[in-house]
Amino acid sequence: MPQANSFQQMDDLHREIDRAFEDFFPQWQPSFPMAFLPGRLARAYPLINLHEDKDHLYVEAMAPGVDPQSLNLTVVHNTLTISGDKRGAPDNIAPEAFHREERAAGKFVRTVTLPVEIDESKVVAEYKDGLLLITLPKSEKAKPKQIDVQVS
């Protein structure tokens, strides 16, 4: 079908151009890993990965160096809000003493809309090695249910 063919060509062209720009601009597509972990992001921080299985949603956030006392997770309906304070270099260092300052630091907040309803009372979270893993059990209503089909 000629229509499908032209879409394929556009797709190929798109990919070629993406490949040409890869070295210069950070990739937005999660499937292309970056050669340099960005210290500062132009987009939302922290970056998240969202997984699910039959009974749970899992949110993994990349948040190294966050003061655990400042980490705050709130769940309202089907949104999850992550906020905290990422520690930078110590405050008492003079600016001219820095050879490099690439890491982001400061307060952050991000709200993630979840695809299904979850049971707020059973959410657990773990912060290990700078990765925050949040396990959100789906509410009973959101779990898939088998429906019997009556054949007559």
Next chain:
Amino acid sequence: MAEQTVSGPNEPQGNGGWEITRSTERHVRPPVDIYETPDALMLIADMPGVARENLEVRVDEDLLTIQGRAIHVVPGDPIYREFDLTGFFRQFEIGEQIDPEKINADLKYGVLSLRLPKQERSKQRHIEVKVS
């Protein structure tokens, strides 16, 4: 500290500028803060997902290498992903004013803090200026 122009942990660079090692693992350069105090050079690197046993810090002559393997396994099937971590690798040329025996490393919350003490003789010596 000057940054070594060697891009990957081992040899050849793949096409597109991606760093390829013999194990075909992709590495990412972690962002660092480097600042100097009168006694030492301090280096702080974000290396999320790296546990103590997967972290390697090496000094060969005047080349400092920080390397770590990140492990992050999330249960379930992916719906939406924004990041994938495999490994971290970065090298720095450090002047011979660092005492490699006394380097101190600390890994906490996915952040590596390195303290590189300066060798005795290159600490700043205050010179008295006498005005007559």
